[in-house]
Amino acid sequence: MNDKPVPKIVTAKGVAYSYDHLEVLKSAELAIGEGERLALLGANGSGKSTLLRILAGSLEPTSGGVSLDGEPYSYNRDGRNAVRRNIQMVTQDPDEQIFAASVFSDVSFGPVNMGLAESEVVERVHQALELAEISDLAERVPHQLSYGQRKRVALAGALAMHPRVLLLDEPSAGLDPQATRQLLQTLNQFHEGGTAVVVATHDIDFAWSFCDRAAVLADGRLCVDEKAKILSDRQLMDSARLAMPWAPLVSKALGRTINSPEDLDAGE
Template sequence: MNIILEARDVRYRYPQSRDAIKGISFHVRRGEKIALVGPNGAGKSTLLQMFNGMIRPDTGTMLFDNEPIRYDTTSLRQIRKRVGYVLQNPDRQIIAPTVYQDVAFGPANLGYDEQAIRQAVAVALRHVGLDGFERRAPHQLSGGEKKRVAIAGVLAMDPDVLVFDEPTSGLDPSGSEDLMELLEELNNEGKTIIISTHDVELVYPWADRAILLLDGRILQEDVPDVAFGNPSHVRMAHLSVPTLLDLSQELGKRGFVQPQRKPRSVLDMIHIIENLLHRKDGYSGTGTISVCDVDTEDETPLAAWISSRENLAVGAIGTRAKQRAGQEQLTLDFTYGVIDKCILRALRGQDSLILTTSSMAGRVVTRVEEYCRESGNTITVIPLDTAGRCQKSDLTKDIGVGQDSSDKKT
């Protein structure tokens, strides 16, 4: 199963206090997105701090890459390079007088030379959308910007696993959406992501697996629709059933037969409702989804290309894509849940353009393929360069059910 992190019957009690972790065992596969979910005091933060040796279990074993974590100074330095930890409050993590110095702190402690440090800092800041912030003082930044500096400080060490304690705490809805999109992008680039939260609406469409914690124990562990599908367990954990799952369950109680796969997005729910209304013959005249990779070197403005297309919606995935849109003063119709929203437009016969990064461009095709395979519809995905020109690429596809990808090139 390619397990990267594992807990074997770990227990921990704070000095002169309560038992915080009471015999927990589970594993994390490489490349997974895992959410630890539960109320305050459930043990989420304590467990997260065991992942990189910040807390040592009283009994039991924590393993990384099938090797028990050791707690001598050299071993801890190595594990903290490979398992990066982002605190809930970035003010507790940012320690240097400038952004550059703070992000450079980790690589410097790992013994990087000056050139390697500069490169690591530049890559990390670009990744979180903070190019040009090197000389800024952290106390002058917004809460969302501070959070990104903290993430950049961890990314500069190029860890295999990223651990986030309440990553959207203190952020407004837009900032939360941007951050979760960044986590999706990092995961798509191969990072294993683990977060703690009590926000079930945040976790439900995002996580590969959800682990419900209560009073230092695992209450439920499974894919999100199963983990949150038992109302009694959800109530015990002082949580609520995600809205889409709640609606799906209510439809089931009313006798409406549904697919085994529960809805994880508005798009999934629309598909279920349409099938219940006997619209199983698909759509005619679907729109297209164009994909523009903003990481290409061409900086030709897109505004003219967009304005020449009537009723074109524009979405952006990732910080760099949103920055590019801002630089060109493009109005974004979609900034979160972009792919599914563009699919919904295509089903109405309307065209969309998605600005995205190189690492996420393939994800657009994968998601459209998944939907078309399940629904029987066909949607055309067209790659563009940043000048708005069609590229002759394997990304250009008429995606439809029952087609092999080798037969979908146009």
């Protein structure tokens, strides 16, 4: 067994944030390590999107701080650019991030602005389009695409940046079950490359299928632990106004431990 600690990329300490005197985050503590998969869960208005934007460097916390590789975030132009080179966020609404006249141009925007050589930009875009399974849409006009396709364009734009941490806000929202399964496969494939992935979601079963750790926001407080411990805690889930994932419920009925959907097919 390898007990070597996983290096931390992003660390939030004592992070709080208020909107018009309404405190939505209260002294949140979170560390994201290399290659981990974290699900961020909470009811509407619990502060999930706010926390993601703070981790992405687009919001400065009211108090507390966030660091990248041990260095505190700087919120000037150079500091924000440094964060964006390492951390990419895909918002819930793809139309917030898509603006170019073609899918290829949209996905290439970030790498071009990094000052990369044209050949590297083209290679990154093709890789991102392939990973997001939209290579056939490269020359299409983004706003003529379906909602699910536009979500994949926004995802490809983030992937083309080769981030060390990918933050996804409700990635499965508005997708049908097949599209959700395809998204899960894409994220697993991308994660295999070593990128840390943080998913804010209402889809408890999606979170159970994907994550290693889970973080639940309730009344501004963040509780983080291994997914089996967090998502099986009925009192915590009730306090966060969240349903229990199906796997622990089936686990209890079968009298065995289930940590992933594949365990349902496994023998005793």
